[in-house]
Amino acid sequence: MAASIEEKKIQDELSAIIIWAERVRVAVDEAESFKADCQEVGKQVDRLLQMLRNVARFAGSSQSLYDRPIRRVISEVSRHIERALTLVRKCKRRSVLRRVVTIVTAADFRKLLNLLEASVGDMRWLLSIFDTENGGASGGIVLSLPPIASNDPILSWVWSYIAAIHMGQLSDRIEAANELASLAKDNDRNKKIIVEEGGVPPILRLLKETSSWEAQIAAAAALYNLANEQERVRVIVNELGVPIIVNVLSESLMKVQIQVASLVARMAEHDNVAQDDFARENVIRPLVTILSFETFVDDQRTNLGKPSIHSLVQINKELEKNTMVGSKSSRPYMHLYSEGSSSRSGQNRKERENEKPEVKIKLKIACAEALWMLARGSVPNSRRITETKGLLCLAKLVEKEQGELQSNCLMTIMEITAAAERNADLRRAAFKTNSPAAKAVVDQLLRVIKDLDPTLQIPAIKSIGSLARTFPARETRVLGPLVDQLSNKNPEVATEAAIALQKFSSPENFLCMEHSKAIIEFNGVPPLMKLLRGNDGTQFHGLVLLCYLALHAGNSEALEQARVLTTLEGADRTVVSQHPELKDLVSKAISHLNLYHPGVHSQRLAYGPL
Known part of the structure; x- marks a missing residue:
């Protein structure tokens, strides 16, 4: 309904401009002086009139209209046509006194014709990005430079890319999203233009394109590059991007999940509203699920005296109970120690098992960073992590892994323990003396404290200090x-x-x-x-x-x-x-x-x- 209202407004604006253009034609016919110049003005206005009607037909038939460039261009065209009408009307037969007071010169016509020529160029470009047969949004990305953007080429590129994502074929949409991601990576001004010109909603729709993992990665990369500042993150949140992101994280291939988990981390880092919304959408459970993948299998195989099969079964039962009670969706997430997702478990299980080890590590690094950012300064999120048995998983990864993954897990533990220091209920629930997860965490923290790496020692020391009262x-x-x-x-x-x-x-x-x-x-x-x-x-x-x-x-x-x-x-x-x-x-x-x-x-x- 909202879309139809917007299209109606565009149609109204176009109709008003077309009426002004037709009045110019009438004024040209009535002109008595500067007839040749008036005729030249009439020719330019005729060209604009035809183009305006083409745009109006397209706007009326399009299911997905990207109106930002249309509004900017027709606003300029409207001003120039009104100027033309005013000038041409001055050339109509009038009294001698009126002609003396109202002086028209050849310079006025030269300036007007230059403006109308620029409007023709703008309209030609506008039609090209919507042309379904000769390139444009449905037949390729147009990167020509319209006169309206001559002082700011980035603006026309952003318009073209967003139009392609709105209305293009899948391959063009992927290419356009990648180009927007590249532009956004360059500088904050580009990011601001993309957001202001309405780039976020079509990118989010592309992220939902489950038939193409390339499309999802391109969309997630573009959003990631945009989301380095609170205001832009809030735009993604307000466009209902959080549920889309969580759903993609839960059900996509590993290569997609890497980019999406990084997006969750960045959004949570820069905006506490996003941090809370992600938690409400239950993003913590799939993050812990991914982190736990293959984490406990090796313990069973090598029989190193780690958690028994019975204890793992008990953890699974508790998790299933928590899932049924706490999930907002009727579609349950996979169990903490299972290897597939709910709706496409067979396909995803096979993909996970066959994926390269470096891809699995990258995914876990991204998920650990996301948990870190979600837990930072948040008692409720820290509690949610402990309720999904995340503490035990984090302790295992600190024990077994090295590098960035180990560091991110330590930082997550540091934030959880800091939350426990501030909140007695969380402290008593998650860090009871007889809790296996709490004992595992403390054991690993003490081991790391004896290490020689200050970047690991410091969060471990802070964590033990936060637990002092336990x-x-x-x-x-x-x-x-x-x-x-x-x-x-x-x-x-x-x-x-x-x-x-x-x-x-x-x-x-x-x-x-x-x-x-x-x-x-x-x-x-x-x-x-x-x-x-x-x-x-x-x-x-x-x-x-x-x-x-x-x-x-x-x-x-x-x-x-x-x-x-x-x-x-x-x-x-x-x-x-x-x-x-x-x-x-x-x-x-x-x-x-x-x-x-x-x-x-x-x-x-x-x-x-x-």
Whole structure:
């Protein structure tokens, strides 16, 4: 209905211009002066009149009309025809006084004829992109330059490509989508033009072209290149692109899924509305499904003591139950450990099994990145990932894989644990002490922390820190690796270790005293003292941790032997001057240490009451 209304508006505009053009013909016949010039104007208007009627016939018969170039061109044509009518009417017989007041010159006609010639060129180009027999949208892509776009050739190319996607044959639509993807990749101005000229809706329709994986890849690539900014992502969302994208991800071939999963990641990265909409459309389940493909099969075959067949069956049963309850669609997604999709499972299973290993890895990398972006800053999405047994899958991939896939999985875990730190319900549900998935995650995080790669160590350390309130007092094994990293030569890693340990020893942690004593027992004080000699950020976080240890384990001999009291007094005069927010914490730590070491430096009693 909306389309017919738009076409009716176009028809109305064309009808109005045609009426003006016919009036010009009448005025030409009535002209008494500059007859030759008026006749030349009449010839140009006749050409325009014929072309306008052709466009009107096409607009009335087209099922899928791309009206952006039509509106721009006929707007220019309308102005020029109105100008022609005004000038030609001045050449009609009038009184001497009127002729003196209204002066017409040959220059006026030359300028008008140039404008009408430009309009003829614009109309000729407009008809060429809609011509079904001699090229155009249904017979090839037209890349000639109309006068209206002489100062901006990109505009005419974008019009031609979008028209081809609207109305062309499949091969032309694929070519046009690839060209738009290339233009969008060049710069943001091209992206803006494509979106403003209505390129998103036809590209989304092409993405639904399930008969051609080439078409789907071309469309997904074009959308991916457009979606690097919130406003443009929001256009895709508002055009109802999210359900289309999720459906394609769930049912397409692997080579298509790679591009679509990357699109999900980019849209979720740049727009929180897209992030929420993807979650509502249940995109997390197919992403986890793809990630889990072949992830657990090797464990069964090699019999390395990993999850038993019984446990996998139980996980499958739980997932099936969650799918039936949580899915918005009556079409269920495939099970987490199955190898095919719902509607074309046989075909997709065979395709997956026969696909090259590098393609499978690329797909998993893209899916892991999508989960990372979906989980980032989102408690509900992080909860959804844990409910699909995504944690166990991520832990397995961190254990077995390397490179970008391992890194993306770690970043996803980091975001999930950060969400759990903010939300007690998620923390209790997903990271229970007896949870196999939580245990697997922690085991892999501790293994990675001992690695030598800072890009992997940092998210792993952050993740353990975020889970600080989930560990019981007896779970001291997580503290040792963190304490060891206080001595890391990379200051960023050492600082992150100090921040993570703060979360164990912070007063907000119910077990802060037990954890503080354990940190000291792991010989954490000497490397922490060295950390205070680092840069400003390192000093700050090292000082906070040292104060927590002093407050919660002040009677420790290790603190006395390391002369922590002297260090804190010095910090009270230096570091605190740069960070006034630490003044109260440092003063409390000094006072608390004086309680346990009153005879060491009696002059220190001035810092606080005994």
